[in-house]
Amino acid sequence: MKIEVLGPGCPNCDKLERDVFNALAELDIPAEVVKVKDLNKISSYGVLMTPGLVINGKVYSSGKIPVMETLKKWIEEESKK
C-alpha cells in the first residue's frame, strides 16, 4: 500500500503525516508513506486545498485533516483490496 501526504510544508500537513504514521502503527498495517511537496505534482492530483491524502493513487481528502477514526477506516478498507 502506498500513502501520499500532499502538502508544501504547512503545519497541518505535518500533522496529517504524523496522524498517518500513528494510524498505521495502531492498525499494524505496513505501508509506504511519501510526503509530496512539489506543487506541480500536488495539482496533478487535482488537489486545490492542502493537506491532501492519497491512498493507492486515489484522493481521499483535501483541505482538512480527517478525524483519526475516518483515517483508520480508509486505511483498513484500502488494505483489504
Place this chain on the structure above:
Amino acid sequence: MDFIHIVESGGGALLEYLSAHVLTCLIPAFFIAGAIAVFVSQASLLKYFGAKASKVLAYSVASVSGAILAVCSCTILPLFAGIHKRGAGLGPAIAFLYSGPAINILAIIYSARLLGLDLGLARAVGAVIFSVIIGLIMALIWRKEELQKTKNPGEIALPQEEDRVRPQGVTLLYFIILVGILIFGAAQKWVITAILLVVLGLILYQGFKKEELRYWMYHTWDLFKKIFPILLAGVFVAGILKALLPHQVVEAWLGGNGLRATFIASVFGAFMYFSTLTEVPIIRALMDLGMGKGPALTLLLAGPALSLPNMIVIAGIMGIKKTGVYVCLVVVMSTIVGMIFGNLII
C-alpha cells in the same frame, strides 16, 4: 545612534500597539477567521474553479474568494497551482494569486485599523478590481495555450460536502453577530458588544454541536499561534526601522504622491518579502516617516502579492516567461492604482 536606542524604539512600538488595542482588535478577527475555516463549505466555492465552470463566474469568484480560502499564505500557492493546471486556467489563477493576500479578513481589519479606513478599503477594492484585469491580460497573452488546455480539461478533487446540521440562516446569523462583535468592540461600545455576546452564546448553545465548537476553537488557536508571534516580530522590526531610517531619506524617495515615489514603492514591494500581515506595521512606520498615501497603497498591493521567494515558486509552476510578465503587470498596475488613489481620490 546607539544600539540601545534602536532596540528601545522597537520595544516602544510593541508596547504602544499592545496598549492601544491595535493588536487586540485582531482577536475577534481571529475567531471569525477560525469560524470561516470550520463552517464555510470550501467545496461549494472550489467548484467554480473547475475547468467547466463559466469564465465570468470563475474570475469573480477567484478575485474575492481569498477572503474565505486564503487565511494563511501557505494555502495560496497550492490553490494557484491547482486552478492553473487543472481548473479554470491561467486568468482566474492569477486573479486569485494577486487578490488573495489583500482581502483575507485579518488583513482588511488590520489595515483599516492601523492605516485608516480609506487605505484599508482601497486596498481591498483595488486588489479585487485589478486582480481581474491582470488575470484577463495574462489569459489574453497566452490565449492559444489556454485554448489547448480547455480541450482536455482535468478534474479537480472537491473536498467532501458535509451533512448540513443546521439551517443556513442560523450559520449566517452566527457570522453576522461575530462581525457585529468585532465592529462594536473596536468602537468600544461595550453595552452592545455585551448584548451581542449573550446572543452569540444562545445561538451556540442551541444550534451548534459540541464537537464543532471544539473544532472552531482549535482552528482559531491554530491561526493565532501561527500569525501572532510573526506579527509581534513585524511590529518590533517596524519600530527599529523607524529609528534607523532618517526622515529625509524616506521623504525624498517615497514622499508625496508623485509617479517616481509610487513606482519606487511598487518595485520595492514586488521584491521584498513580507510575512503574513507584517506589511501593515512596516507601512505604518514608513508613513510616519513621511511616505505618501498613494505609495502606501501601492506598497500594500505589490508587497504581499509578490516577493523574491514566491516568484521562484511561481516560476516553477508556470514558467519564467509568464512569471516575468506577471511581475511587470503587478508593478505597473500597483503603480497605477497608487497614482489614482493618491491624486484623484484623496
